[in-house]
Amino acid sequence: MTGTREAEVARSFVSLASSLVNGYDVVDLLDELTSDCARLLDVASAGLLLADGRGVLHLMAASSEQTRQLELFQLQREDGPCLECFRDGTPVSVPDLDEATDRWPQFVPAARSVGFASVHALPMRLRDNVLGALGLFGTAVGSLSDDDLALGQALADVASVALVQDKASADKSSINEQLQTALTSRVVLEQAKGILAQLGGLEMAPAFAALRTYARHNNLRLTEVAQAVVARSLPAQQVLDHARSRGSSRA
Amino acid sequence: MSGLDQLRRDLGAAMSGAETALAAADRLCLACVEFLEVDGASVSLVHNGSPQGTFGSSGELSRRWDALQFTFGEGPCLDAVRGGIPVLAADLADPVEQRWPAFRGALLESGVNAVFALPVAIARSPIGALDLFCHRSGALTDRAMTGGLLAAELAALPLLDLMNADVDWDSAGQSEDGWQQLASLERVEVYQATGMIMAALGITGTDALVRLRAHAFAYGLTASEAAWAVVERRLALDGDDWRVQPHLPDGGTP
Numbered sequence: 001m002t003g004t005r006e007a008e009v010a011r012s013f014v015s016l017a018s019s020l021v022n023g024y025d026v027v028d029l030l031d032e033l034t035s036d037c038a039r040l041l042d043v044a045s046a047g048l049l050l051a052d053g054r055g056v057l058h059l060m061a062a063s064s065e066q067t068r069q070l071e072l073f074q075l076q077r078e079d080g081p082c083l084e085c086f087r088d089g090t091p092v093s094v095p096d097l098d099e100a101t102d103r104w105p106q107f108v109p110a111a112r113s114v115g116f117a118s119v120h121a122l123p124m125r126l127r128d129n130v131l132g133a134l135g136l137f138g139t140a141v142g143s144l145s146d147d148d149l150a151l152g153q154a155l156a157d158v159a160s161v162a163l164v165q166d167k168a169s170a171d172k173s174s175i176n177e178q179l180q181t182a183l184t185s186r187v188v189l190e191q192a193k194g195i196l197a198q199l200g201g202l203e204m205a206p207a208f209a210a211l212r213t214y215a216r217h218n219n220l221r222l223t224e225v226a227q228a229v230v231a232r233s234l235p236a237q238q239v240l241d242h243a244r245s246r247g248s249s250r251a
Numbered sequence: 252m253s254g255l256d257q258l259r260r261d262l263g264a265a266m267s268g269a270e271t272a273l274a275a276a277d278r279l280c281l282a283c284v285e286f287l288e289v290d291g292a293s294v295s296l297v298h299n300g301s302p303q304g305t306f307g308s309s310g311e312l313s314r315r316w317d318a319l320q321f322t323f324g325e326g327p328c329l330d331a332v333r334g335g336i337p338v339l340a341a342d343l344a345d346p347v348e349q350r351w352p353a354f355r356g357a358l359l360e361s362g363v364n365a366v367f368a369l370p371v372a373i374a375r376s377p378i379g380a381l382d383l384f385c386h387r388s389g390a391l392t393d394r395a396m397t398g399g400l401l402a403a404e405l406a407a408l409p410l411l412d413l414m415n416a417d418v419d420w421d422s423a424g425q426s427e428d429g430w431q432q433l434a435s436l437e438r439v440e441v442y443q444a445t446g447m448i449m450a451a452l453g454i455t456g457t458d459a460l461v462r463l464r465a466h467a468f469a470y471g472l473t474a475s476e477a478a479w480a481v482v483e484r485r486l487a488l489d490g491d492d493w494r495v496q497p498h499l500p501d502g503g504t505p
Binding site: 059070071074186187190191192193194195196197198199204230236 | 438439440442443444445446447448449450451456482488
């Protein structure tokens with residue numbers, strides 16, 4: 001581990017810890033966390049899949065807005081390492097996707113076609129419950145180092161803790177309810193991104209950046225801003241203008 | 252195949268082939284009776300807190316039970332829609348059961364001792380409920396409850412259809428596996444596209460989703476495929492007749 005990377009890891013955990021203590025928006029935090037994974041670990045892309053009450057996986061956060069990558073995460077509702085990891089509650093390592101074609105006939109070709117060569121899936125657990133899986137995609141063949149896997153699991157653990165805010169009543173139905181709330185927040189965020197994208201002629205990534213910038217500068221939670229945009233109580237143009245004036249619409 | 256997968260398949264299969272939205276809803280209710288160990292089932296619509304009527308039922312008796320809620324202006328269906336959560340009454344005769352005095356009395360008189368209302372939602376907004384009626388008191392088994400929740404999700408399909416008269420139910424019901432359609436409802440691109448349509452046409456999220464799905468049905472696409480076309484701007488959103496542009500090269504973000 002290089003000195004710079006060590007400092008970056010420390011910075012990420014300090015930032016996560018501070019969020020957990022000071023209050024946070026689940027969607028925002030999990031999005032940061034997948035970006036942290038992609039930056040700190042030897043992987044190109046990271047995504048979090050969460051299970052709803054029926055055990056169906058949904059994309060909760062991803063380090064990339066690239067549509068074909070999002071598709072790849074969602075495809076794992078049917079087959080793939082994240083689904084298997086979620087079902088068994090244990091990590092799934094695939095150092096070379098080409099050797100796993102029989103295992104996941106849908107997933108492997110899709111992953112190869114967007115340039116991925118390896119994938120590691122880590123379970124998101126809270127005590128006895130498996131909440132979902134963290135998928136880590138690499139463009140080169142090979143296993144992640146033990147250090148990287150341990151760090152990835154630590155980030156997945158933080159995500160699990162962040163998701164279930166009311167840990168006192170951590171029974172299955174209470175957990176399901178909280179996961180559902182998180183998933184619903186994601187839905188509203190995606191709608192708000194769509195509204196900004198359409199109005200401002202933007203791609204989804206800068207639309208997301210505009211929402212985030214507006215939330216941060218106005219000391220609001222990302223989900224609140226997204227809800228206000230969708231409910232039209234906050235004019236979408238105002239969010240776009242704000243982001244433009246800060247020069248962050250290209251973030 | 253797990254029992255749950257089988258149940259999902261049975262419920263979905265019951266609806267496919269129905270020629271109208273109403274027939275599909277009736278068939279779904281009949282499938283609930285067949286597969287979920289209940290004695291009656293109905294789907295009703297609620298708009299802005301007021302009941303819009305029974306949309307589908309497993310039979311005339313269930314339809315009458317369902318309609319009682321609208322007669323009395325109270326019942327688990329209305330509560331389920333209001334709260335967006337399942338409302339369960341496993342023993343209507345239990346003296347501690349204080350909810351819906353008029354509706355409860357009428358149901359008991361006609362031999363119904365338990366009723367379960369599961370919200371039916373479009374774009375996460377509850378717009379109706381699936382009611383399950385049982386002669387005997389007692390909670391639903393886990394399997395019946397899970398099946399009921401699956402059926403309540405499926406019930407959204409014909410409702411979507413009803414909300415837009417232009418939808419070609421034949422192609423929706425026959426050519427597509429209902430579950431595939433439903434799964435697409437949960438995908439991020441569908442929500443992104445919904446937002447874009449909301450902004451382009453100045454309509455609500457529910458209406459935008461109906462428009463998107465209507466377009467998908469009309470062109471034989473899944474909701475997800477239609478959503479990609481919107482998100483990748485291959486579909487011009489202005490006007491009533493959306494035009495689809497040819498597919499962009501893969502991976503290209505326009």
